[in-house]
Amino acid sequence: MQTTLTPFEGRLSRHFAASDPIKVYGWSAAKLVIQAPRDVTAGVPFDVTATLTNTGPVDLYLVKIWLTNLYGCELIAGDMESSWRTLAPAQDAVASWTLMPYASGTLLSTNSEGNVSFDILAPEAMGRGNTIKTVDAATLEPLGGTKLLANNRVYLTKGSGRVILDEQGVHKITATRDGYRVSKMIYDLSAPSASVMLMDKWRDDGKPYVSMAAYKKSETEYKDVLHQDVRFDAGSDKRCELTCDAEWNGNGPGKYVLYQGTKTLESTTGRFTFAPGKQFRPDSRIYLKLVAANGVVSDRIQTKLVVESPGGSPGSPSLKIGNTPDIKVDKDKPVVSNLAFKPGFKYV
Known part of the structure; x- marks a missing residue:
């Protein structure tokens, strides 16, 4: 045991x-x-x-x-x-x-x-781009009036929290709204689909915070490891390409730290390429934090990266x-x- x-x-x-x-x-x-x-x-x-x-x-x-x-x-x-x-x-x-x-x-x-994932695409969005819905991360209430920046164009969500992005290709989407922290994610906008962006309420604590942690599953598919499970087998050589972004809140850009106990991986660019099954212990939490240039440290975030023991886990x-x-x-x-x-x- x-x-x-x-x-x-x-x-x-x-x-x-x-x-x-x-x-x-x-x-x-x-x-x-x-x-x-x-x-x-x-x-x-x-x-x-x-x-x-x-x-x-x-x-x-x-x-x-x-x-x-x-x-x-x-x-x-x-x-x-x-x-x-x-x-x-x-x-x-x-x-x-x-x-x-x-x-x-x-x-x-x-x-x-697989994990339960309800991907619901409104018929009116078919052939017209991607539907993005922004919601409150705690209550799941839709957030109308959210600004989405995609491919240097600004979109505004309706009262339902949804908006259709008329773009093509893989882009990083930035969501901003008064009273909320900035949220970002990478999407492939070439094929019609529907996605949900979760936004956390603003906290005036002066600390930097992570706005994105995207796992590259393929050339056109990314998963949000702040909210979606991504699983790796212990001992596996399978690589994980992780792209992170942050809001430094005036503290000066510093480093991103991915860690479990005393085992740490650091990056000044927000990009990590590693084999979780080799780097981290199975069945134990993996965290992400920021250390700004002036030494201010963000609150830690428990990622959804999961390393499973050889015997498997209830989730997989x-x-x-x-x-x-x-x-x-x-x-x-x-x-x-x-x-x-x-x-x-x-x-x-």
């Missing part, structure tokens, strides 16, 4: 030995069914139900169904996470949510392995035994699963 003692970031470990072999069974012993409407209307709540059935002959233990990284929709009712200690054979675990869509759209696909199961022909579930043995199922939906 390995864990981290917070807030001290101290590692605790203990070894246990079982008198008999522990058998672990995963995806082959369960079936997930998603019930969601095919079409949704902007501002009209809709219901989603996820039903997980134990299809094996023995009990499943420590099962979870949860919503994460909810973009494009607002959660109106239901718990983000539902868990069951025991799920008997043929028993159902049901999680239900009521969601409010930001725009009208049609269900394109569902999945059960690595156990797949269903295709192994010589594995069978003994009727008198329990199933230790500790699996989390993440239903996902995509509306366009």
Whole structure:
């Protein structure tokens, strides 16, 4: 067993030995069914139900169904996470949510392995550029009157918080509004899509703050690691290209510090290229802070960069035994699963 003692970031470990072999069974012993409407209307709540059935002959233990990284929709009712200690054979675990869509759209696909991401694209935006919606990070209330700077052009969001950007190519978008901190993100504006920018309320503390931390997933796709999970396997050589930006609040540009405990990476440009699986410990938080030229230090931010232990984590199961022909579930043995199922939906 390995864990981290917070807030001290101290590692605790203990070894246990079982008198008999522990058998672990995963995806082959369960079936997930998603019930969601095919079409949704902007501002009209809709219901989603996820039903997980134990299809094996023995009990499943420590099962979870949860919503994460909810973009494009607002959660109106239901718990983000539902868990069951025991799920008997043929028993159902049901999680239900009521969601409010930001725009009208049609269900394109569902999945059960990635993080939940509601991408809803208003029909009127098709073929006319990207729809960007700005919302309060704490309340998710739309922020009308937000100025967006894209490709040296200024756009103004409507009362709904939305605006259509008539641009092409990959650009950094800067959002500004009275009473809020500057927020930035990199988007590919070549193909019609819908995105949400979260804005934090202004704090007059004189400290610098991070306005963007964008992970480059591909040449045209970036993820906001201040709000979206990006996962890496421990020990993996997979590279992470991270582009950060900051507002120094008159303190003078300094350095960006990405750290976990005493392990730190520093950059004066805001650009990092590294292998998280090699640089950082698994299952422990990774933070980002700023140190200005005059020594003023920003508040630390917990990033959504996640390094997972070799055994996997509830957020990204690595156990797949269903295709192994010589594995069978003994009727008198329990199933230790500790699996989390993440239903996902995509509306366009």
